[in-house]
Amino acid sequence: MSKFKEIHIGSFIKTMLDEKNIDNERIIKFFKVDDKEFINKCTSSNNLDTDILLKWSKLLEYDFFRLYSQHLILYAPISKKTYTEDEENNNKSSLPRFRKNVYTKEVIDYILSKIETGEMKTTEVIERYHIPKTTLYKWISKYKKSTK
Numbered sequence: 001m002s003k004f005k006e007i008h009i010g011s012f013i014k015t016m017l018d019e020k021n022i023d024n025e026r027i028i029k030f031f032k033v034d035d036k037e038f039i040n041k042c043t044s045s046n047n048l049d050t051d052i053l054l055k056w057s058k059l060l061e062y063d064f065f066r067l068y069s070q071h072l073i074l075y076a077p078i079s080k081k082t083y084t085e086d087e088e089n090n091n092k093s094s095l096p097r098f099r100k101n102v103y104t105k106e107v108i109d110y111i112l113s114k115i116e117t118g119e120m121k122t123t124e125v126i127e128r129y130h131i132p133k134t135t136l137y138k139w140i141s142k143y144k145k146s147t148k
Helices: 009-019 023-029 037-042 048-062 065-075 083-088 106-114 122-129 133-143
Strands: none
Touching: 009 037, 009 048, 023 037, 023 048, 048 065, 065 106, 106 122, 106 133, 122 133
16 A cells, blocks of 8 residues: 555556556557657656656556545545535635545555554544544445454
8 A cells, every 4th residue: 555655657557568568569659659768768757747647547548647546545634624615615616626535445455454453543544544434434344354
């Protein structure tokens, strides 16, 4: 899960390239570049332009942007104002507002493992990651590991 804390996007792309086994010629043609050096630059880069990252996402059929979303969910402080408070105060933005966080199975598993191993208490998880109490307890009851 620490992969969401420090994101080296090039290594994620390299991993997907290795898994998908895509030919370099196809990549060169897809990106309309002249040489293989472009691929090496991208896979060794810590960050990429969003247009290039979007193309990698399409080519490799993987949502690389989700890595950043998960980082925001886990590590970025959230505003004290809620969505409904913004609506009531007419703090409208032309940008879309998202009412819910999108928690992936990996994030849920990570958080539940912290609780199961005793590394964190439920109250610590709620405070640190700003997960609603009811959401956390639903995860615990739904995904609790069965002991046989």
